[in-house]
Amino acid sequence: MEDLVTSARLVDFILVLVLVEGAGLWLWHRLTGQGVAGRELIGLLLAGAFLLLALRAALQHAGWEWIALWLTLALIAHLADLIMRWRRGSRGDRP
Template identity: 55%
Template sequence: MNELFASGRIIDLILVMILVEGLVLALIHYRTGRGLAPQELIGFLLSGALLLLALRAALVGAWWGWMGLALAGSLVTHLADLAWRWRRAGRRSD
């Protein structure tokens, strides 16, 4: 188990699970029309995936710049998702 964390492979497994989660949720939406639309999933799934990449970089002792880039990317995607949701909520209340 120690090697799973030390090598960063645990993060790889979690990233695969996030990808599968996104695909399953998108498929459910396309087939039933229920749940979140794919464009509503991308922001928070990508933000979370970038946070996990930063964690993976830290676990394997990668250059600090990769961690910084992943964290900055996560912030940008999170803020973009928040702005998109804010605009949509504003349009619904009009």
Template identity: 50%
Template sequence: MVELFDTGRIIDAILLLMVLEGALLYLVYRRSGWGLAPGTLVTTLAAGGFLLLALRAALTDAAWYWVSAWLLAGLAAHLADLWQRLRPQ
């Protein structure tokens, strides 16, 4: 189990589950109209995904600039998500 964390494979598994979750939520939205619109869904999942990639970089002792880059990408996705949700309709 320790090697899952040392190699970052645990994060790969979580990211795969997030992709499957996104696909399922997209299908639910397409069939019923219920749930998040695709654009909002993408920015929401991207923000979390980028944070997971930052964690993976830190777990695998990647250079500091990779951790920073993933965190910055997470911030950008988070701000895009907020902008989509809070803009006047």
């Protein structure tokens, strides 16, 4: 069990699940019109995927530059998602 957790295999599996989740949510919205639109999920899913890639890099003893890159990209994706939500919310609050 320790080998599974400390290797990148578990992270790879979770990354595939994130991809499947995103595709499933997009398809659900496309077919039913319910749920969250794909463009609204992008920032959230990218931020999580970039954090997982940072973890994967750390588990594989990659250089600090790779870990910093993935963490920076996660921050950018998170901030972009936050700004998008903030702007959408502030427009909806006005009379």
